[in-house]
Amino acid sequence: MKIDRFYLQTHTKFAKALADWAQELQVEVVDFHERNIEDINQMDGLLIFTENQTIEREMHDLREMFDLKQKPIQKIDINGTLVVGVSNFNFWLERNNCKKVLVIGSDHLVGNPNLERFLANIKIK
Helix, strand or coil: CCCCEEEECCCCHHHHHHHHHHHHCCCEEEECCCCCHHHHHHCCEEEEEEECCECCHHHHHHHHHHHHCCCCEEEEECCCCHHHHHHHHHHHHHHHCCCEEEEEECHHHHHCHHHHHHHHHCCCC
16 A cells, blocks of 8 residues: 555564564564654654554553644554444545554554454555
8 A cells, every 4th residue: 555664662562563564564664762752753644553442641642742743643443343444544544645654552452353353454555
């Protein structure tokens, strides 16, 4: 589809799972640490994976930073309807032309089979 680069907090279990997936899709993965706030200027958007719309404090803070910079944000509830989540994600990418995206999510999402199901159904190249 359209994404060239993922920024991931590679010190988390969630990011490690997504890094493996991104490698299969041949998408560049760049390490992001929340202390490097200036990196946000290089990103086109923020993608937040949630479970039942629950957002942890750290994710909420990053969301506020992206809001302040007026950068597009997309939340995906992996326990929601798969077709709706995939369609909304694709529409968000197309509408905002996001090529470099920070992807965040909680570590406990890694054990949820819906994450794998969602990742298997989206096309980013």
